[in-house]
Amino acid sequence: MKFDYKRDLKRLIVVVLASILMAVNVKIFVRTGGLYPGGATGLTVLIQRVSQLYLGRELPYSIINFTLNAIPVYIGFRFIGKKFTLFSLVMILCSGFFTDLIPEHVITYDTLLIAIFGGIINGVVVSMCLSVDATSGGTDFIAIYLSQKRGMETWNLVLGFNVVILVAAGILFGWDKALYSIVFQYVSTQTLHTLYRAYQRQTLFIITSKPDEISQMIYDVSHHGASIMTAQGSHEHKQYHVVYSVIGADDAKKVMIKIKEIDPHAFINSLRTSEVSGRFYMKPKD
Structure with missing residues (x-):
């Protein structure tokens, strides 16, 4: 100890x-x-x-x-x-x-x-x-x-x-x-x-041109992974990347600030998540 x-x-x-x-x-x-x-x-x-x-x-x-x-x-x-x-x-x-x-x-x-x-x-x-x-x-x-x-x-x-x-x-x-x-x-x-928000969850949907950098940043900041999906805009029919991740609510603000530093044009949809099933990283107590 x-x-x-x-x-x-x-x-x-x-x-x-x-x-x-x-x-x-x-x-x-x-x-x-x-x-x-x-x-x-x-x-x-x-x-x-x-x-x-x-x-x-x-x-x-x-x-x-x-x-x-x-x-x-x-x-x-x-x-x-x-x-x-x-x-x-x-x-x-x-x-x-x-x-x-x-x-x-x-x-x-x-x-x-x-x-x-x-x-x-x-x-x-x-x-x-x-x-x-x-x-x-x-x-x-x-x-x-x-x-x-x-x-x-x-x-x-x-x-x-x-x-x-x-x-x-x-x-x-x-x-x-x-x-x-x-x-x-x-x-x-x-x-x-x-x-106190450490036990609350936040889901992020990020439309960006830099999915790999943002996914790595999410892991570095919150120790949570992300999924990268391809989407098409309904108006101009352009191809976009969507980064999907569920993180602790206490990390959400830091992550969103970092996203804007990496890609100022990124579009972020943040949703409060009430329940998560499966593996989810929890910081161990010392």
Whole structure:
């Protein structure tokens, strides 16, 4: 496990800031609104409230959260990437520590406002972690392992886990909080999709006179291949080359700029791709 001290210091700073922001979100929004975020965080909050209801005392957030993340962290070290898991572990430990340390504070009692703004903050936190190759723990480890190593679709698995948490919360503490928690999770997901695009796909159709140069550039920038097709214009009946490629959405802007440098007259049609089946290069976690 090699360290790039400048890059890794930046990663550490971002992870610590994200952990503080997550702790603030839990103590100011999640606790006040009685909401249940997705994943290990939501399960931790649920266990805390069950403990308070039946045992008369609230267990520390950090202890529960770390216990729930023990197996996912092992999976991360064993199968995903050691540095990736190390920074994720820092996120888990720091967020637990700061959540126990920071006092509760009420900004508003309006549950809808809490669900919306708490969801936005949660999405920002997750995107901050992912942007520096880390996660907030829990189901993220399992989802990455199953999608990258096993080629499995993980959306339904994560959704099912969150549904179990919400059903349990609804039965124990009231369905209104469970329903507001769905709003929280939806807003969080939409915020994440807006801020972090590495797991999104973009399809490019490029009409160009320099197909070989553009195809090589796409591979150099994104590590994705391309297909070259011949097409005929319907108006002038001239022969053209069409370069077809599916790349990560986070690389799309860089690729399109390079295309214009290679062929200023190229015509580019960029489409958002919702699903890809087959081999698709994913940058391995370190």
